[in-house]
Amino acid sequence: MEPTSESLLDVRHLSKTFPLKKSKTNKASSFKAVDDVSFQVFKGETLGIVGESGSGKSTVAKMILQLLEPTSGEIYFLGQNLANQSKAESKATKRRMQAVFQDPYASLNPRMRAKEIVTEPLILHKQLNKKKRDDKALELLHEVGLSEQHLNRFPHEFSGGQRQRLSIARAIALKPDLIICDEAVSALDVSIQAQILKLLKSLQTSYGLSYIFIAHGLPTVKQLSNRVAIMHKGKIVEIGETNDIFQSPKHTYTKSLLKAVPPSHPRDRHKPSIGG
Ligand SMILES: Nc1ncnc2c1ncn2[C@@H]1O[C@H](COP(=O)(O)OP(=O)(O)OP(=O)(O)O)[C@@H](O)[C@H]1O
DSSP states (O other), X not given: OOOOTTEEEEEEEEXXXXXXXXXXXXXXXXXXXXXXXXXXXXXXXXXXXXXXXXXXXXXXXXXXXXXXXXXXXXXXXXXXXXXXOOHHHHHHHHHHEEEEESOHHHHXXXXXXXXHHHHHXXXXXXXXXXXXXXXXXXXXXXXXXXXXXXXXXXXXXXXXXHHHXXXXXXXXXXXXXEEEEESTTTTSOHHHHHHHHHHHHHHHHHHTOEEEEEESSHHHHXXXXXXXXXXXXXXXXXXXXXXXXXXXXXXXXXXXXXXXXXXXXXXXXXXXXXXX
């Protein structure tokens, strides 16, 4: 079956096996981190991917971002198989797909000022001459709720939430079609999480973005996701509309994830829960 025209991303039977070091018996073995995963992401939608630590979420993200080579399976972006792209096509795809990770410290160059961080992708992709950099940097900072006073600051001079805003400004600089948010709000306080989710939502509307929003817990993805995929031990065990997943989960693992949702009513908060 060919990818449908309206699907931005079409992931088919994707698997990733990592070799494991030789054991004492000298037998080399391997570990299947991602096992026959298929899903689509449509234009303008958010697909949430939820699963416990080690379920394979980041490995899927890295394969889509072409940071890891799949062991088998295909990834189509705008109808093109990533494995068959020319160098120029691959560069264009990388421009149209961006990522925001959990730890901006790891992804932001500590020696670069905010204005350089947010405009670097434009300079790399030859879409901005250096003279216009400050104007563009300010425009991008404004888009994410930062201001002129932040232009010359280094990453360590920002709060966690502000640093994540900076990562988002960098991600939208090239006007991508898809942003993969891999645990992008997981390290933040709940109130800051809510602000970042609100920002992502508003950018989605203004830029017509699609998101893959990866998190450990269902509550984090609920607000933003149109659909949710549940990953367990490398497989997608259930995928569906967000409301259906929350109201009538089919898989036992999804049910157990839902049971881990902290009760929203204060009356119920004394009951044990493991949170999301
Ligand atoms: N480069 C690698 N070499 C060997 N094993 C790896 C490698 N990268 C990931 N793994 C293993 O693959 C499995 C899936 O990892 P992955 O990071 O995709 O999970 P995750 O669901 O994103 O977890 P987390 O939420 O903790 O980031 C884990 O068991 C991990 O140890």
